[in-house]
Amino acid sequence: MTIFGECAAYREDLAAFVDAELTGAERLRMAEHLERCPACAVEAERVQNIGSLLRTAAGEVADAPPMSGLAGGVVTRVHAESAQSWRAVLGRGLDDWHWFIVGGGSVAATFVSMLFVTALLIFGSKPVQGDSLAGLMSSLQSHTGTLLVEVGGSKTGQVMQVGAGTSSVLVMPLSLMSEQDLVAQFMNLVVSKHGDLLSLGSMPAGARRDAEELLKQLSARRAGSAGRSDSGRLDVVRIRLLTSVSVPALMP
Amino acid sequence: MATGSFVKPVRVLTWPDAVSADWALVQQCAAGDEVACTRLVTDHQRMVYQLSLHLLGDPQEALDLSQEVFLRVFRMLRHFRGQSTLRTWIYRIVINQASNRQRWWRRRHRSQQVALEDHTAAHGELPDRRETSSPDREFQKRETSALVWRALDRLPFDQRAVIVLREIEGLSYEEIATSLNVAVGTVKSRLARARENLRDGLGAR
Numbered sequence: 317m318t319i320f321g322e323c324a325a326y327r328e329d330l331a332a333f334v335d336a337e338l339t340g341a342e343r344l345r346m347a348e349h350l351e352r353c354p355a356c357a358v359e360a361e362r363v364q365n366i367g368s369l370l371r372t373a374a375g376e377v378a379d380a381p382p383m384s385g386l387a388g389g390v391v392t393r394v395h396a397e398s399a400q401s402w403r404a405v406l407g408r409g410l411d412d413w414h415w416f417i418v419g420g421g422s423v424a425a426t427f428v429s430m431l432f433v434t435a436l437l438i439f440g441s442k443p444v445q446g447d448s449l450a451g452l453m454s455s456l457q458s459h460t461g462t463l464l465v466e467v468g469g470s471k472t473g474q475v476m477q478v479g480a481g482t483s484s485v486l487v488m489p490l491s492l493m494s495e496q497d498l499v500a501q502f503m504n505l506v507v508s509k510h511g512d513l514l515s516l517g518s519m520p521a522g523a524r525r526d527a528e529e530l531l532k533q534l535s536a537r538r539a540g541s542a543g544r545s546d547s548g549r550l551d552v553v554r555i556r557l558l559t560s561v562s563v564p565a566l567m568p
Numbered sequence: 569m570a571t572g573s574f575v576k577p578v579r580v581l582t583w584p585d586a587v588s589a590d591w592a593l594v595q596q597c598a599a600g601d602e603v604a605c606t607r608l609v610t611d612h613q614r615m616v617y618q619l620s621l622h623l624l625g626d627p628q629e630a631l632d633l634s635q636e637v638f639l640r641v642f643r644m645l646r647h648f649r650g651q652s653t654l655r656t657w658i659y660r661i662v663i664n665q666a667s668n669r670q671r672w673w674r675r676r677h678r679s680q681q682v683a684l685e686d687h688t689a690a691h692g693e694l695p696d697r698r699e700t701s702s703p704d705r706e707f708q709k710r711e712t713s714a715l716v717w718r719a720l721d722r723l724p725f726d727q728r729a730v731i732v733l734r735e736i737e738g739l740s741y742e743e744i745a746t747s748l749n750v751a752v753g754t755v756k757s758r759l760a761r762a763r764e765n766l767r768d769g770l771g772a773r
Contacts, residue, residue: 331756331759331760331763332741332756335734335741335759337740337741362767363763366735366763366766366767366770367734367735369712369716369770370716370720370731370732370735370736370766371735371736372709372712372713372716373712373713373716373717373720374618374622374736376709376710376713386609386613386631386634386635386638387605387606387609387610387613388606389635390605390609390635390638390639390642391602391605391606391609393639394605394639394642394643395600395602397643398600
């Protein structure tokens with residue numbers, strides 16, 4: 317239906333008038349218009365009718381079922397849910413402070429113990445027992461041993477005992493070298509870096525000559541320090557290196 | 569001549585009063601006060617149930633929805649800022665929950681809905697409206713209500729929500745706009761369409 321003239325402006329606000337949503341002045345103007353316009357009055361009544369039909373229909377079914385249990389059920393469920401939330405669990409945990417003290421103390425004690433053990437391992441004294449694992453390893457790593465040299469000649473049956481160790485080769489006349497350096501030089505020649513004792517026969521000629529020269533010099537020194545002027549000639553019968561592993565060495 | 573005022577000042581419940589009363593109740597509930605929680609439910613349960621019923625049209629569904637609504641109210645309580653009254657805020661939750669349920673319900677049960685023609689075929693014709701003898705009056709009233717419900721049920725959810733809030737719950741345009749989270753202009757246009765469709769559905773009464 318097309319509305320002409322004055323009505324068109326009022327129709328737009330008709331529902332708002334019925335719903336009491338117009339301001340005082342608008343309301344007054346609408347009321348005056350409805351008094352003189354039957355068409356708009358009928359339309360307003362139709363809008364009102366829809367509302368009253370709805371309210372009547374709502375009244376028919378509005379009898380609410382017994383809802384006494386609703387509040388109790390809802391509140392109980394909400395409380396159960398909030399009791400299980402992580403906030404609640406955390407809150408209860410905070411209430412039981414002693415668990416925090418026990419837990420924190422355990423962690424701190426573990427940490428301190430680990431620090432102590434680590435400090436012992438790093439700064440503690442080296443193991444002194446030879447049969448410990450560390451002792452065995454240090455013994456194996458070292459080339460040091462006791463070199464037993466049996467010499468023949470004028471001093472038949474004499475056994476010289478020298479310490480075997482590694483040392484850098486010194487380039488100087490043998491007469492100027494100390495006894496220790498002589499031993500070191502000898503060891504460099506006859507003891508391989510793996511601890512094997514080389515027989516003089518298997519050495520290259522040059523090395524063998526050096527080794528014999530060193531032994532001679534060594535024997536002279538030992539004989540001299542023992543107060544014997546007669547150094548004589550010493551024949552090496554055999555050399556035995558005593559380490560953790562005995563290595564027999566057959567000399568020619 | 570100044571005659572003075574003969575009007576006795578009356579203490580009325582103003583907007584700030586209502587909001588601060590709501591706020592206090594909400595604070596108590598949030599703090600876990602069981603009495604306050606129970607009061608919040610009992611104060612609003614009838615309103616929530618009726619709105620649910622008018623939106624869904626099924627008493628059992630409405631009861632289930634009411635329970636869901638209050639659970640949601642308590643879960644969301646921390647988000648209530650007092651920008652609207654508690655009532656409007658709860659209306660909004662009812663609308664949202666009903667809208668969700670409506671979608672789900674329509675999807676699953678649309679095929680099971682009985683058409684009016686099938687219903688009359690099975691249970692006989694609806695009573696003739698011209699037949700207005702006294703013993704049948706009550707019955708006819710019930711039938712009219714049934715027609716209204718059916719017409720209401722055929723409305724899109726948006727239109728049904730707006731007309732239920734206006735005509736049955738008696739909310740102002742402003743309150744409806746807040747409850748539906750739309751502008752007042754949208755409320756007006758939806759209401760007009762809803763009335764138009766309802767009138768068509770009821771045969772231009």
